[in-house]
C-alpha cells in the first residue's frame with residue numbers, strides 16, 4: 241500500500257508489527273515490572289490526597305493486585321528560556337532515584353529509536369528530535385526553511401511531501417560514532433513536546449478515527465483481535481472507540497509504536513544536553529525564541545495569512561490521500577459518504593469548522609466527489625468559523641468527552657506510562673478535564689459522526 245499520508249517519521253523507522261506469542265508476553269510482563277518499579281522509585285507525593293484520585297482507587301478496590309499509585313510533584317510550567325535547564329535538573333533527580341544512566345559519560349551515544357533530523361550546513365548546525373503527534377512534520381518543514389539559502393520562508397511554504405523526502409539530513413546519515421558525537425556536541429539541540437493526553441487523542445482522531453487504511457489495519461484490527469470486538473461492527477479495523485483504543489495503547493502500543501512511546505524515551509531526553517525544549521502548546525513564543533537562537537526570522541508566523549495557512553494545511557492533509565491514493569482501499573471498508581462525514585467531524589473536533597456547520601453533500605454527491613470540490617467546501621466552512629473562543633471550546637469538549645469514556649483503570653495505567661513525560665516537561669498528570677470522576681460516560685456522543693453535534 242502507498243503511504244503518502246504517513247508522518248515524516250515513518251520514513252526513518254518502520255512501524256513495527258504487533259508482537260504476539262511468548263515474546264509479546266515477556267515484553268508485556270517486563271513492561272509491567274518496569275512500570276511498577278518506576279512507580280515505586282519515583283513516588284514521593286502521595287496522590288491519594290487528591291479527591292479525584294481517591295475516588296479512582298475506591299472504585300478499583302475490587303482489584304486485588306492493585307499497586308499503590310504515586311505521582312511526582314507538579315511543577316508550574318517554566319518559560320522557554322529556562323525550560324531546558326529545568327529538564328536537566330529533573331533528569332538529574334531521576335538519576336538520583338536510580339532511573340536512567342548518564343550514557344554520555346560512558347562515552348557512547350544515546351540510541352534514538354527514530355533518527356533525529358539535522359542540518360550540517362546551517363550556522364549554527366541544527367539537531368532536532370522529531371516527535372510524532374507533536375508537530376514533527378511542521379518543525380521538520382521549519383528546519384528545511386531555516387537551512388535553505390535565501391530569506392526564511394514560512395514552513396507552510398514547504399510542501400508536506402518535501403518534508404517526507406530527502407530534503408533533509410538524518411542523524412543516522414553521519415557514518416561514524418565520533419562524527420555523530422562531534423555533531424551532537426557542536427549543534428543547537430532542540431525538541432518540541434506536547435501534553436501526553438492531547439498527543440494520544442490527536443493520534444486517535446487523525447489516524448484511527450479518520451479514514452486511514454494503514455492505521456485501521458495497524459491499530460484497529462489489533463484492538464479488535466485483542467478485545468474480541470464483533471468483526472462485523474469493525475470492518476478492516478474501523479469504528480474502534482476511543483475507549484478500546486486506549487485499552488490497546490496501555491496494553492501494547494506504548495511499548496513499540498512511535499506515536500505512543502513516551503517522549504522521554506523517543507528523544508533520550510535525559511541523555512542529551514538540550515539547548516531548547518519547546519512546547520507545541522506555546523509554539524508561537526517558542527518559535528520566536530528558537531528562531532532568534534538560530535539566527536533566522538520568525539516573521540512568517542506574525543503575518544496576516546498565517547492562521548489561514550495553518551487551517552488550509554490541516555484541510556489538505558485531511559483530504560488529499562483519502563480522495564486519491566487511499567480511495568480504493570477505503571471503499572473496501574466503508575462507503576465514501578461515511579468517509580466524508582468522518583472527515584467533516586474531524587475538522588470540527590480539531591476546531592477548524594463550527595460544530596453546527598452541516599455536512600454539505602448528499603450520498604449521490606459523494607459518489608462522484610473530487611478532492612478539489614471537497615476541499616473547497618471545507619475551506620468555505622472554515623472561513624465562516626472566525627470565533628476562536630468557540631472553536632477552542634469545541635476542541636476541549638471533544639477531548640474531555642472522549643476521555644470520560646475511558647475505563648478508570650486504563651486512565652491510571654496511562655498516567656504511569658507517561659509519568660516521566662509529565663514530570664520532565666511540567667504537564668499536569670491529573671487535569672480536571674480528563675479526570676472529572678462525576679462525568680463518566682458510556683460513549684462519546686461528540687465522536688458519533690452520524691449524529692449532529694449538539
Ligand SMILES: *[C@@H]1O[C@H](CO)[C@@H](O)[C@H](O)[C@H]1NC(C)=O
Nearest residue numbers: 392393394396397539540543
Ligand atoms: C509563500 O509562498 C507564496 C507564493 O507561493 C508567497 O507569496 C509568500 O510570500 C510566501 N510566504 C512566505 C512567508 O514566505
Ligand SMILES: *[C@@H]1O[C@H](CO)[C@@H](O)[C@H](O)[C@H]1NC(C)=O
Nearest residue numbers: 472473474475478479480481
Ligand atoms: C460501531 O460499533 C458499535 C459498537 O461499538 C456498533 O454498535 C455500531 O453498529 C458499529 N457501527 C458500524 C457501522 O458497524
Ligand SMILES: *[C@@H]1O[C@H](CO)[C@@H](O)[C@H](O)[C@H]1NC(C)=O
Nearest residue numbers: 363364390391534535536537
Ligand atoms: C545571522 O544571519 C545574518 C544573515 O541572515 C548574517 O549576516 C549574520 O552574520 C548571522 N549571524 C550569526 C551570529 O551567524
